[in-house]
């Protein structure tokens with residue numbers, strides 16, 4: 001998963017990640033705990049999270 005430059009660090013996505021994989025320091029970053037479940041994607045009001053290509 002990728003967080004793009006649209007992220008304003010609001011922290012909303014953090015709450016919804018079942019794997020506690022998102023941390024926010026100015027901007028959200030996603031750790032290796034991410035299972036790519038996709039839950040966080042619709043909760044970002046700016047559409048800043050998307051799947052990357054593997």
Ligand code: SF4
Pocket residue numbers: 001016017018019020021022030033034035036037038039040041
């Ligand atoms: S894809 Fe799922 S596990 Fe990964 S950061 Fe988003 S909510 Fe968390």
Ligand code: SF4
Pocket residue numbers: 003006007008009010011012013014024027028043044045046047048049
């Ligand atoms: S919800 Fe979107 S804008 Fe807010 S911290 Fe998460 S990725 Fe950034």
